[in-house]
Amino acid sequence: MKDNNNGDDKTGFSRRQMLSFSLAAGVAAGTGVASEANSEPSPSDTKVPELEIGKLDEIKPGAVVxxxxxxxxxxxILLRLNGPAEGGVGPDQSIVAFSRLCTHKGCPLDWNAEQKMLICPCHWSSFDPALKGRMIIGQASQGLPQIxxxxxxxxIRAVGVEGLIYGRYTNIL
Ligand code: FES
Structure with a gap:
């Protein structure tokens, strides 16, 4: 093993050269991980099955399924509201559906027709189905996944989920 002032060791490389190699390898590895992650589909994009929920002519305004x-x-839960909703389907874009699992800690939400909100019985987070399930008040930090x-x-058929269902790392387990 060499022992001189420029730090060469038995590999024949100086400490400075070794440091450069390490940094280059780290950058390459980091780049690889990042590009791999970017090429993978989002967990909420996972292909989900289609499901028939009901017949359009039987689901009247105010219906809850x-x-x-x-x-x-x-x-x-599927709701037919009394007016247009963001992401709604049907003749007046009033039919929407959401995961019923609260995005805070997963309690099943209840539909409150009077307040026109999906409300969590655990800590009272409230989500507006006319606004793509946006949280209006409460403990949760994000809106509901919309079906x-x-x-x-x-x-009327369910064909996908926009967003990640509570407690899952992918919507299909
Ligand atoms: S579980 Fe719904 S607000 Fe906490």
């Missing part, structure tokens, strides 16, 4: 989506462990709806041949 509870269902499970995208699987049996994921309670959801993507499509109307086909008079049937």
């Amino acid at each position: 509870e269902f499970d989506y995208p699987d049996d462990d994921s309670p959801a 993507t709806l499509r109307i086909s041949e008079g049937n």
Whole structure:
């Protein structure tokens, strides 16, 4: 092993050269991880099954339909409001659906027709279904995942989830 003032060791590289190699390797590894992460689909983009929820002509203004989506462990709710809603479908864009699991700690939400809000019985977070499930007040830090709806041949179908359902790292377990 060399022992001189420029720090060469038995590899034949100086400390400065070794430091440069380490930094370059770290940058390359970091770049690789970042580009790999960017190329992966978001957990909430995971392909989910289609589910028929009901017939359009049977779901009148004020209707409430509870269902499970995208699987049996994921309670959801469809609402036909009395006017247009963000992301709504149907003749007056008033039909919307959301995960019923509160984004704070996962309690199932209740629909309060008088207040026109989905309200959590645990800590009272309130979500507005006319505004894409936006949280209006409460402990949660984000809005509700909205179920993507499509109307086909008079049937209302769930075809996707926009956002990540509480407690999951991907919407399909
Ligand atoms: S679990 Fe809903 S506000 Fe806390």
